[in-house]
Amino acid sequence: KELNSAIQKxxxxxxxxxxxxxxxxxxxxxxxxxxxxxxxxxxxxxxxEALEAFKNPANEKVLAKYGVLxxxxxxxxxxxxxxxxxxxxxxxxxxxxxxxxxxxxxAVFSYQEELADSIKSVEEINKTKSTGSRKxxxxxxxxxxxxxxxxDTLGAAIKKGKALKTKEAMTDLRASIDAxxxxxxxDVWPLASYAEMLFML
Numbered sequence: 001k002e003l004n005s006a007i008q009k010x011x012x013x014x015x016x017x018x019x020x021x022x023x024x025x026x027x028x029x030x031x032x033x034x035x036x037x038x039x040x041x042x043x044x045x046x047x048x049e050a051l052e053a054f055k056n057p058a059n060e061k062v063l064a065k066y067g068v069l070x071x072x073x074x075x076x077x078x079x080x081x082x083x084x085x086x087x088x089x090x091x092x093x094x095x096x097x098x099x100x101x102x103x104x105x106x107a108v109f110s111y112q113e114e115l116a117d118s119i120k121s122v123e124e125i126n127k128t129k130s131t132g133s134r135k136x137x138x139x140x141x142x143x144x145x146x147x148x149x150x151x152d153t154l155g156a157a158i159k160k161g162k163a164l165k166t167k168e169a170m171t172d173l174r175a176s177i178d179a180x181x182x183x184x185x186x187d188v189w190p191l192a193s194y195a196e197m198l199f200m201l
Contacts (some may be wrong), residue, residue, distance in 0.1 A: 047085050048164055054078035089163045093154060093170050100151050100173060103190040108144050108180055111188045112137065140183050147176035 015022070025031045036043040044050045053059055054074045063069045069077070119133045154169040181189060 046164060046167075048082070051078055051082055051085070054081075086161075086163045089166055089170075090158065090161070093158050093166045096170050096173060097151065097154050097158065099191075100147065100154075100177060104177055104180065105144070105147070105151070107188055107190045108140065108147075108184055111184045112140055112144065114188075115140070136183065140180070143176055143179045143183065147173065147180060150176055 023032065023035055025035065033043055044053075054077055060071050060074055063074065064071060115133070115137050119130050119137060122130050122133070150169065150173040154166070154173050157166040157169040160166075181193065186193065
C-alpha cells in the first residue's frame with residue numbers, strides 16, 4: 001500500500017513537472033499539426049523528410065559529442081535507410097502497377113461490357129432508356145479512364161526512380177481503384193474486398 005502511494009505521488013510529480021510537453025491528442029490529425037507549429041517542433045510527413053535528420057549538423061554534433069554515432073556512421077545510416085525506403089517503394093509500386101494492369105483493369109472492362117449488354121437488352125425489351133443503369137455505366141467508365149491515366153503516371157514515376165513522386169502516384173491510383181471496387185459487382189472483383197479482409201476468419 002505504501003509502495004503504491006509512493007508511486008502515485010511520484011507519477012503526479014512527473015506529470016505536473018512535464019505537463020507542458022505532453023500531448024494527449026491524435027498525432028494524425030490537424031490538431032497535432034497546429035500544436036507542433038505552436039511548440040516549434042518539426043512536422044515531418046514523409047520518410048525522406050525524417051531521414052534528413054541524419055544530416056542535420058546539430059544532430060551530428062550532439063551525437064558525436066556523447067559518443068553515440070560519428071558523422072561517418074550517421075551518413076552511412078542515412079544512405080542505408082534511404083536505399084531501403086526507395087527499394088520498398090519501388091517494389092510496392094511495381095506490384096501495384098502489375099495488379100492494376102493484369103487484374104483490376106481486365107475485370108472492370110469485363111463488367112463494363114456485361115453491364116452495357118444488359119442495358120441494351122433491357123432497353124430493347126422495355127422500349128425505354130434505363131437512366132439509372134446508364135448512369136452507373138458512365139460512372140464506371142469515368143473511373144476506369146481515370147485509373148488508366150494514373151497507371152501511365154505511375155509507370156512513368158517508377159522509371160524516373162523518384163520515391164516520393166512514385167508514392168504519390170501509387171496513392172492516386174489507389175483512390176481510383178477503391179472507387180471502382182465500390183462500383184463493380186463483388187463476384188467480378190478479382191481481389192478480396194475490404195469487408196472480406198476485415199471479417200475473414
